[in-house]
Amino acid sequence: MPEREFLFVPYYTVNTLTGTKAARVVSDPVEAAEIIDRARNPLYILGPEAITAVVGEKLLLEYVFEIVKTNNILTCATAHVKKKMLAFGKRPDCVYDIIEIIHFLKMPDWQGVRGRGPHDLVLFTGVRCDLAERGLATLKHFAPHLKTFAVCRRGHPNADYTAPVIPRMEKWREYLEGIIKGLY
């Protein structure tokens, strides 16, 4: 079994971990897909970079649409993401700002989006990295009942699982497509 890699210093140095509990790096998109697939009630949180960042020919948001489609994963549109989702004909399952949804997620008795019960895995994409990192720190310390996965090419030490730091856009596209392929 390969040795596990943990992320202490991500792409942005402002997010360098000052602590002991670091995210496990999921370098293989197939493994990332397995983690998502294993979850009973995952929630995908979408931040505003998802509606502006272009990866290859598509918006980052469109890759997320592919990921959530596979397992009917619930979505939370934060910031002003909702409008763009609607433009693609997709309606988010809930609309909260990032701190609000994290506030709910840290309550172990919260019955989750659409009342389907507590979420066991929360995925993050497109949230401003320094803000996402703080939110992930909240969940790391105060929501031991769930796991977090930062699907972000800059890496997030405070998540339970994180994509590796992927500076090159082409590799990032391959990673996202690898997850999608792994889920189908």
Added chain:
Amino acid sequence: MSKTEKFREKINAIIRAEESWEAVGQTPLPQVTDLRNWDFRLMRTYRPFYAPFCDLCCLCGLGKCDLTRDRKGACGIDIATQQARMILISCLMGAAAHGAHGRHLIEHLIEKHGEGHPLDLGDQVNVEAPIIRTVLGLKPKTLGDLRRAVEYVERELIHLVAATHTGQEGSNLDYESKAFHAGMLDHVALEACDIAQITGFNYPTSVAETPLVELGWGTIDRTKPVILLVGHNAAAANSMTDYLRRKNLLDKVELAGICCTALDTTRYNEGAKVVGPLAQQRFFLKTGIADVIVTDEQCVLADIPALAKETGAALIAWSDKICYGLDNVTEKETGEIVKMITGEKKQVLVLDPDKAAQTAVETALALAPTRNKVILTPEQAVEIAGRCRRKCEKCNQSCANLLPVATAVSQAGEGKLEPLADLFRKCTGCGKCEAACDFNLPILKLMAAAAGAEKYRMRVGRGPIHDVEIRKVGSPIVLGTIPGVVLFAGCSNYPDVGDVAWMAEELARRKYIVCLSGCAAMAAGMYKDADGRTIYEKHPPSFDAGGVLNVGSCVSNSHVVGAAIKIANIFAALPGRANFELIADYILNRVGACAVVWGPYSQKALAIGTGAIRWGIPLLLGPHGAKYRRLFLSKKEYDDWTVIDGRTEQLVDTREPTPEHMAIVVETRERALPTMIKLCMRRNDTAPGRAIKLHQYVSVYKEHLGTLPDDLQNFVRTERDVPLVYKKEVLAYLKAAGWQPKPTLSLPTIIGTYETKVPVSATLR
């Protein structure tokens, strides 16, 4: 006489209890735990939310202690309590910075005018110090009375600092209560400080339409000697104005400032220039335009001595807060100091603002003709940027604002300067990118060259809101027909400097009252419309619907909190004297106001924000605000929103989450706008008032999120609340959402829902 009676007698003497302007309320000169029940009641609805910055506690010799996975430190502290402790420490830093600033200015002005110098805020301001009146129970009449207020702050601060020691407090809620206390003390210090300088320096007061002054680098005349003032304490700057005036040199020397010293200098001398907010400090220092740099206190870069040397500018530090390891030459003659600076190239510490002022002027006159102030041209920027290889991205990685620096620099190297100019508006000026660059590119200078030197105008800080303005708008604010009062305060750690102007404009055109202070007041002025007008030239400066006001510097934030207090005290005639809970309860339930710190970085802004929350004013923070590591959030519609109807004294479950949160971070300006609108809703809104607020909420939400608000059902109490323009679709939405009417109250209060000495009947006046 018992101990308690003796203590009360002492308090009575300090606040001159025998004066009959109002009866003394329940909490004169409140001590650390006197408002604890109020704080705990707030936190019952608005729970602390923590985002730890660090997994460890490194504060004492028992550690380091790992606080992950429910572990406790060697002292027994857990992760939540440690966060709250750090919050208290930060609030204390902020309150101490403002308190020390106030203490210095008050002593400085007492030295000039005497402690019996009367406080005079003009014919429009009778309630001169609403915060001091409400918190202390003292009606200050002289500079000496302001000293009493600051002495109270100092006494309380020592107890709060003590509580942060290892082995003291063990509850996160109690640490938060203490942080609220620190925040409230901060407001006392702010008010004392600004009243002192308004009175002592004769700043504008009792006038709304203050002059427009020049803002931006482009306004600085480089052909003249330039003195740059950096910081928050304008004592030396104002002394410079006096000296220049005496010497008939006022139009021959450029006095320019960064941060709040700039704002307060323009309150004294409308010919002074405002370079810009804090984010522009390093940029401007690197240009070398300043011949002499004069530092005072707060938010001043720690490496200014090195930056000054880099450009050949002289440096004079005059505050005991920032001595930079420089030789203290205060006792020497001015002429001798000038020779040391110009001849020996020494940077000096002059701990006397008047002497520092004279030295600065004489040095600038001597030095300016010898200096060659050449700034980088766009053509040179293209050439230098061409040295970037864009392979390493170290500049990107080190950027504290997560900006694509590498792309912009490499594009500049190809002749495209626009991305770099765009970066300039988003850059917070930390300079980490330059430090990280393997090619030693002067990235900040490149940005500045690409952006060019802009010219703007901003209004001089006006100080207090007038009593007559409060009488006029008190009713429409409380009824909700003026949809809200929004204060933009704090630092310039913005995602984009243009955000403040954008949000302020959106709110002003929707008839909110927009108040600005400090760096936010400058940032709001740094945008022009198609006709070349800044926000200050488009909107009236009065405290009225659609007004846009610059109240002044950081310490002037007190006047906006003061306005909320005055609504309770003047409009609603509630007795404010030593009646903190009664007034804060009124603000929380009836005054539609919120504070916005869109570019938070400083401990001072945290103290201001935390104080505002204790007063019942919700706080919205920009994305960097998450680094403060604590917010106050409700569970929205899932919470208990029971209050007391002040008229019947019965508990009523309103099922209405207003205000929804007391401190929240928002990621984008598009999301911030509807959030501010929500934070200005109050249970007390009349149906027409709520309909106006909901109209704004719906229209903004539709514009930026594409649909009717997803939580609209939470804020409609009866069909009469539904805005007419959207009636049909809103009613259809409410039906689909299973909405049920909610009770409406004209006198909601949380007094009586917790243990307090204040009777519910006190809320009815």
